[in-house]
Amino acid sequence: MAINVTRRQFFKLGGAGLASSSLAMMGFAPEPAEASIRQFKLTHAKETRNTCTYCSVGCGILIYSKGDGAKNVEQNVFHIEGDPDHPVSRGSLCPKGAGLLDFVHSKGRLEYPQVREAGSDEWQRISWDEALNRIARHMKEDRDANFVQRNAQGQTVNHWTTTGFLAASGSSNEAGYITHKVVRSLGMVAFDNQARV
Amino acid sequence: MTNHWVDIRNANLILSMGGNSAEAHPVGFRWVTEAIEHNKAELITIDPRFTRTGAVAQDKAFIRTGTDIAFLGGLISYLIETDQIQREYVLNYTDAALIVRDDYGFEDGLFSGYDASTRSYDKRSWMYAMGDDGFVRRDESLQDPRCVYQLLRAHYSRYTPDMVSSITGIQVDNIQRIWKKIAATAVPDRTMTILYALGWTQHSIGSQIIRTAAMVQLLLGNMGMPGGGVNALRGHSNIQGLTDLGLLSQLLPGYMTLANATEQEYRAYIDKRVKQPTIEGQVSYWKNYENFHVSLMKSWFGNAATQQNDWCFDWLPKLERPLYDVLDTFDRMSRGELTGYFCQGFNPLASFPDRAKVTRALSSLKYLVVMDPLNTETSEFWKNYGEYNDVDPSQIDTEVFRLPTCCFAEDEGSIVNSARWLQWHWAAAPPPGDSRPDTAIMGELFLKLKQLYQQEGGVFPAPILNLTWDYKIPAEPSPQELAREYNGRALEDLVDADGNVTRRAGEQLAGFAELTADGKTAAGCWIFTGCWTEDGNMMARRDNADPYGTGNTLGWAWAWPMNRRILYNRASADLQGRPWGTNKAFIWWDGEQGAWVGADVPDFPTNSPPSQGQMPFIMQPEGVGHLFAGQSMVDGPFPEHYEPFESPVPQNLLHPGKEQARNNPAARIFDADREALGKPEDFPHAATTYRLTEHFHFWTKHAELNAIVQPQQFVEIGEALAEEIGVAAGDWVKVSSNRGSIRAVAVVTKRMRPMRIGDRQVHHVGIPLHWGFTGAARKGYLINALTPFVGDANTQTPEYKSFTVRVEKA
Secondary structure, eight states, rough: OOOOOOOHHHHHHHHHHOHHHHHHHHHHSSSHHHHHHHHHHTTTOEEEEOOOOOOOOHHHHHEEEOOOOTTTTEEEEEEEEOOOOOOTTTTTOTTTGHHHHHHHTTTTTTOOOOETTTTTSSSSEHHHHHHHHHHHHHHHHHHHEEEEEEEETTEEEEEBBBBEEEEOOSSSSHHHHHHHHHHHHHHOOOEGGGGOO | OOSOOOGGOOEEEEEEOOOHHHHHSSSHHHHHHHHHHHOOOEEEESSSSHHHHHHHHHHEEOOOOHHHHHHHHHHHHHHHHHOOOOOOOOOOOOOHTBBOOOTEEEEETTTTTEETTTEEEEEGGBOOBBBTSBBBOOOOTSOOOOOOHHHHHHHHTTOOOOHHHHHOOOOOOHHHHHHHHHHGGGSOOOOEEEEEEEHHHHHHTTTHHHHHHHHHHHHHTTTSTTSSSSSESSTTTTTHHHHHHHHHTTTGGGGGEOOOOOOOOOHHHHHHSOOOOOOOOOOOGGGGHHHHHHHHHHHHHHGGGTTGGGGGGGGSSOSSSSSOHHHHHHHHHHHTTOOOEEEOOOOOHHHHHHHHHHHHHHTSSSSSEEEESOTGGGTTTSSGGGGSSSSOGGOOEEEEEEEEEEEGGOOEEEEOOTTTTEEEEEEOOOOSSOOOOOHHHHHHHHHHHHHHHHHHOOHHHHHHHHHHOSSSSSSSSOHHHHHHHHHOOEESSSEEEOEEEEETTTTSSSSGOOOOOSSSSEOSSSGTTTTTTEEGGGGGGBBOOOSSSSSSOTTEEEEETOOOOSSTTGGOOOSOOBBSSSOOOOEETTTTEEEEEESSSSOOTTTTTTTOOOOOOTTTHHHHHSSSSSTTSSSSSSOOOOBBBSSSSSSSSTTOOOOOBBOOOOOOOOOOHHHHTTTTSOOOOEEEEEOOOTTTTTTTSHHHHHHHHSSSSEEEEEHHHHHHOOOOOTOOEEESSOOEEEEEEEEEETTOOOOOTTTEEOOEEEEOOOOSSSSSSSOOOOOGOOOOOOOOOTOBBBSSSSEEEEEEEE
């Protein structure tokens, strides 16, 4: 009997009412005892596919969160494991990926916009609106004062060298794309990401 | 990577050099062990240390840091002199037979055209010689003394085993044994893959080290082959994507480049980048540059970009210096020339060299904006953390804004892995507190700026006011909208030569061959075109089928370009289009179908028969791989060994007494930073920095599990050095360079042994980089207190892998 099942399909088969013990007797049940415990723990969880955020192997991960989907109920991530279907990682994670849950819930996560005023030794919480208004004002003042339309040789350069921007190679392509689009429209040239170092 | 992770299993030999993948990329490394177990492959590591990769290698050698070109250059000489090259491949698929101009030369460690006052080359002579027919001259016999093959042979004839040994510290018998194993992959049915990482990149000669590896692979016929290639094992999860999208000072998306100030005319800018074939009939794909460029400008500036205004050519900034890289920027910043700076998921206080200089630079800003999920050191550079950050906040007038962002689990979108796969991911939960995605922060910030320019006017507002912004929720462009935008779409109906409509206006494009230079298409990143087509989001595909058994899963996610998994794969077949070996069959010419077929998307015009004579390296104007770099590098058409700027050895043994040729003559170093270099007599130990498997840069010290398994900062020293300085395992040591010092616990190990280099014994010191003054792990010192402020001549990537220190008991 040639049946190819992934571990995922195996769970689905189990859920459809087939006795897992008889599946195991057919000889294609991987680690039946552990699997059944894991399934129980995750039964009511929401499963979300994602990619490990650390290195560029790009291991597939499954994020499990709880929350019944009702209005005002927020999902809370409580378990992350490797995606067994992923052709590179095949369910594995390294010591970094195995700790992803602690990154999500790290005490070092920031939660609110803050400002540290000149000369101060503390943070102050501010609103998004205030933070972005103040930053936009700083940018405009500097750009209007220092944007170079023509250089000393009279060549058109239209660039802004006095504010710079480091972009994040841990962020998505979509974040990278919109960042590039905005930064260049302002004329910035002191612009790099981690690929520079 | 030219190839991909799973393809490593197809290799017969794996050379791991300039990296330690078992430690830094453990899950990817499983494909190395797969090759060893199931393909009888051999793994060779060459590293200053006995690493985790070395621990499972069948053969290994220990090399002095920064001397890889000496080892690989000697290998090139060995391959040529012993005639162990893939001759048919080298003759047809490389530039070996091409003739170089008579005025090109190399003397006393300098290439022709050197100007010592600017530390740069006039590269005019670094060119092939053109014939009367307008195409490059060639010599099929490879005997002409001016052909690339003979110039290559002459250049590396100096790299004898004895010379290589005295520079690298590897014993001659070890060198020759490993060269012999590598040479055995010159046969058509065996391949070597090369795996490298920042251990090659972070040197003042980093780009040239990598080039030497590519040259070796061309000579062995290993490029374009399954189980071959030159494979950069990249760092961050989307560092490939941000490189592809061009978020670097001189780039535009898809490896297009900004104009220099001297390029005032649109037509001249385009003509310089539109590469016409220099050998008759070759593909030379960059001849389509204008299609890509105009489509980008339509994507960004929409109806404002017209043929009449040169598609808004003057709206993009022009460059007045080759790069506005981070070393240049922080040097300017340290002199008070910058007003503001943004750090989006980037921690420069920890990541950039000469931390004291970085602190000075940040302190001179008027405003600093940090966007990050985590409390980074950079965001608190102004805060006193005692010995770990000894600053006085009252003396620092920088206004610092800290904006909380989502992390991966709360974010939707795609990221590009090292193998060029764009993989889509979904958000699992909302972010903590008021954190927001980077896309929304950039969106709202831009709209606020635009509003200020609308209300108040200001300098050169046109590009801001006309930037396309047709997102459904303007302050929060969605990942789907942005992905569709960088893929590109038709703005008008596209028609073929017979007038048939091939694409309706508004439809997503299926590939970059559809792009046009007449304003009828828009695409934000041409190499990504094909990732979100009329069939939907190709990046979200999850079919892991491998129908040819080559490890190629074309239905999983989407790889640029055009879903190709191995670059240059036309080279996996011979001139007649047949696989070089049955065990290496990958793509081949099917005469009946009149097409290239096989396990991958051909990296070649699908219907171009072998008889047409088009060669595999379709991005090069000659159609062949370059052993001679021409003008594409700033520091020479052939790689040459130069010492690190801080070296334990006082001279370059290839050029004794030639001070100009001691370090890379074309590398930029600012005067104050040159003065901050240490001398071997004060700082005798060769230092190198690296990562540990439990940690990722400065992120994981914020994750409790990782902080628990690797809590304490340490440095690695060998037993001989420990004895010399009277240190026992577990003692605290002080490590100093001429720029600063750190304290750490000493791990005394057999993994590092002293090397005999010329007249002296050299000890290496290993410095892992993961600690700092924020996070859950024990506080530690940012190791960039030590590193020098000098970078690679081509990329300005700092020389973190080779510098000098002194270690003493703390």
